[in-house]
Amino acid sequence: MRKMLSFRPERFVVPVLILVGWELFSRSGALPPALLPAPSTVVVAWADWVFGIDGNTQNYTGHWIGDAASSAWRVAAGFALAALVGIMLGVAIGWSRFVEVTIEPTLQMLRPIPPVSWIPLAIIWFGIADKPAIFLVFLGAFFPVLLNTIHGVKTVDRNLIRAGAMAGADQRRLLRHIVLPAAMPSIFAGLRIAIGSAWMLTVTAEMVAVKSGVGYVLWDSYYFLRYDIVIAAMASIGLLGYLSDLGIRLVMARVLHWQRGTTLQGEG
Structure with missing residues (x-):
C-alpha cells in the first residue's frame, strides 16, 4: 500500500511527454487554437472552473466541486448496487449448477x-434526474x-x-471461509473493470x-464551442476515474494482504 501511494517520478514521464508534445503541436499552427487548445489554455479554464478565478468559464466558474460531486454520487450509487448484486448472483451461479442453468442464459442474452441503448427506456421510466444515470451505471458495472x-x-x-468439507464445514462456512477468499482476486479484477465502466456510463x-x-x-460546453472546457471535463473524468480505481486498489491491497511478497500483484 505504501508503494502504491509513494512518489515515483517515473509515473510522470509519459504524461509530461504527452503534454509537452501537445503544447508544441497546438502552438505550431497546424490546427486553429480554438479547435485544439493548448494544455496551458486548458489549465487556465480548468482552474477557473474549480476556483472561480476570473470568470472566463462563465456559467461554470467555481462549480467544479459541485459538478464532480454530482457525477461521483451517481457513480458510487450505481457501482455499489452493481457490486452487491453482481457478487451475490455471481457466487450463486458459480456455486450452484441449478442457479447457473436457470439464470445465466437470460443474463447472457442481456449482456x-x-x-446506452437503454437510455430511452431509462428516461421514460425514471425521468430526467439521477435515477436514469444510476440505472445506466448499474447496467455498465454489473456484468x-x-x-x-x-x-x-x-x-x-x-x-x-x-478439505473444508472433511473438517465438517457446511456449505455456508465453505462459501464464507474458502470460496469467497479464493475468489477475491477475480472479484477485485471485476470491480476495477466495473468502476471504469461506471464513469463512462455516468x-x-x-x-x-x-x-x-x-x-x-x-x-x-461543446454547444458553445468551448473546447478548452470540453478537454478540462475529459481530464476531470480521467482524474476522478483514476482516484476511484486507486481507492479499490487500496482496499484490495488490504483485503488480499496474503498476496504480499508471494505474487507479482503483491510486489506492486
Whole structure:
C-alpha cells in the first residue's frame, strides 16, 4: 500500500511527454487554437472552473466541486448496487449448477445489449434526474463484476473445498471461509473493470438524461464551442476515474494482504 501511494517520478514521464508534445503541436499552427487548445489554455479554464478565478468559464466558474460531486454520487450509487448484486448472483451461479442453468442464459442474452441503448427506456421510466444515470451505471458495472465473480468461484481449487468439507464445514462456512477468499482476486479484477465502466456510463447519461455533473458540462460546453472546457471535463473524468480505481486498489491491497511478497500483484 505504501508503494502504491509513494512518489515515483517515473509515473510522470509519459504524461509530461504527452503534454509537452501537445503544447508544441497546438502552438505550431497546424490546427486553429480554438479547435485544439493548448494544455496551458486548458489549465487556465480548468482552474477557473474549480476556483472561480476570473470568470472566463462563465456559467461554470467555481462549480467544479459541485459538478464532480454530482457525477461521483451517481457513480458510487450505481457501482455499489452493481457490486452487491453482481457478487451475490455471481457466487450463486458459480456455486450452484441449478442457479447457473436457470439464470445465466437470460443474463447472457442481456449482456450484449449496450447500456446506452437503454437510455430511452431509462428516461421514460425514471425521468430526467439521477435515477436514469444510476440505472445506466448499474447496467455498465454489473456484468464485469458478475462474470469475474463467476470465474473466481468456478476456479477455486476443489481440494480446498474437499478439505473444508472433511473438517465438517457446511456449505455456508465453505462459501464464507474458502470460496469467497479464493475468489477475491477475480472479484477485485471485476470491480476495477466495473468502476471504469461506471464513469463512462455516468458521463454518457449526463449528456442525455441529466442536467448536472461533469458529463453535462462537457456536452453543454461543446454547444458553445468551448473546447478548452470540453478537454478540462475529459481530464476531470480521467482524474476522478483514476482516484476511484486507486481507492479499490487500496482496499484490495488490504483485503488480499496474503498476496504480499508471494505474487507479482503483491510486489506492486
